[in-house]
Amino acid sequence: MAESQAAVDQTDRDAVARAAEAQVRATASRSLIGLIREDLSLKARWCYGTGRGVRKKLRLLFTDATLSMIFYRIQQWSRWRGLTPLEFLFNRLNGIFCNCLIGRGAEFGRGFVMIHSTGVVINRLVRAGDFVFLEHQVTIGAERGASPLIGDNVFIGAGAKVVGPVIIGAGAKIGANAVVVRDVPAYATAVGVPAKVVRQRPVPADPTACLHFEDGEDSAAE
Numbered sequence: 437m438a439e440s441q442a443a444v445d446q447t448d449r450d451a452v453a454r455a456a457e458a459q460v461r462a463t464a465s466r467s468l469i470g471l472i473r474e475d476l477s478l479k480a481r482w483c484y485g486t487g488r489g490v491r492k493k494l495r496l497l498f499t500d501a502t503l504s505m506i507f508y509r510i511q512q513w514s515r516w517r518g519l520t521p522l523e524f525l526f527n528r529l530n531g532i533f534c535n536c537l538i539g540r541g542a543e544f545g546r547g548f549v550m551i552h553s554t555g556v557v558i559n560r561l562v563r564a565g566d567f568v569f570l571e572h573q574v575t576i577g578a579e580r581g582a583s584p585l586i587g588d589n590v591f592i593g594a595g596a597k598v599v600g601p602v603i604i605g606a607g608a609k610i611g612a613n614a615v616v617v618r619d620v621p622a623y624a625t626a627v628g629v630p631a632k633v634v635r636q637r638p639v640p641a642d643p644t645a646c647l648h649f650e651d652g653e654d655s656a657a658e
């Protein structure tokens with residue numbers, strides 16, 4: 437019985453992994469500048485609310501983790517184009533200047549936002565969808581040679597650890613300091629050690645849109 441359940445879980449994971457690879461190809465077809473612009477405009481909305489303006493853009497440029505987000509996109513773009521030395525360089529620069537270690541090969545879709553980058557460690561096998569938001573000191577790592585698969589519109593709070601062959605469903609929220617070792621269903625909130633689901637939200641009207649803008653509060657430490 438346990439063996440047949442494991443086989444079902446593996447089939448689910450394979451299907452999610454195939455969808456994630458298709459999403460990587462879609463992201464890779466976008467321009468580097470386009471990806472960076474979208475990341476930064478989402479971060480500006482998250483940190484400072486709606487509205488445009490030179491002051492807001494300048495503020496964003498000097499906000500914690502913005503440099504790290506740009507380094508990651510150049511690293512990712514370099515890999516897609518087989519520019520291994522450049523990929524390696526930006527991976528190292530991110531570690532040295534931003535204390536942010538995102539493995540070469542880790543794939544995030546469009547709209548990848550880090551509020552703070554310090555202490556962020558991400559395994560190279562991680563596959564994540566569009567509109568993923570991370571706080572500081574988040575670890576997304578491997579266990580038994582397998583890494584998490586993360587859906588669209590996921591938020592991961594400060595200090596949270598997501599490890600092993602888990603699937604984080606679309607729209608999930610992971611609480612600060614949670615340790616996630618089991619799958620989290622779509623639109624659920626998981627908190628604690630080990631993380632448990634404490635809240636389940638309904639599927640939103642437009643699940644393909646970015647869902648992260650209820651607050652728009654000024655959450656950036658500059």
Ligand SMILES: CC(C)(COP(=O)(O)OP(=O)(O)OC[C@H]1O[C@@H](n2cnc3c(N)ncnc32)[C@H](O)[C@@H]1OP(=O)(O)O)[C@@H](O)C(=O)NCCC(=O)NCCS
Nearest residue numbers: 571592593594609610611612613614625626627628634635
């Ligand atoms: C989990 C989180 C995203 C809120 O998600 P949510 O779906 O709105 O969940 P709620 O606030 O309704 O909380 C649901 C329950 O989980 C509890 N909870 C929330 N966050 C928790 C956490 N990190 N650890 C333990 N329990 C937590 C709440 O107290 C609540 O419990 P209750 O139902 O008994 O009252 C948020 O609490 C969180 O942890 N954010 C991280 C923010 C962060 O990292 N900030 C750093 C800024 S520098």
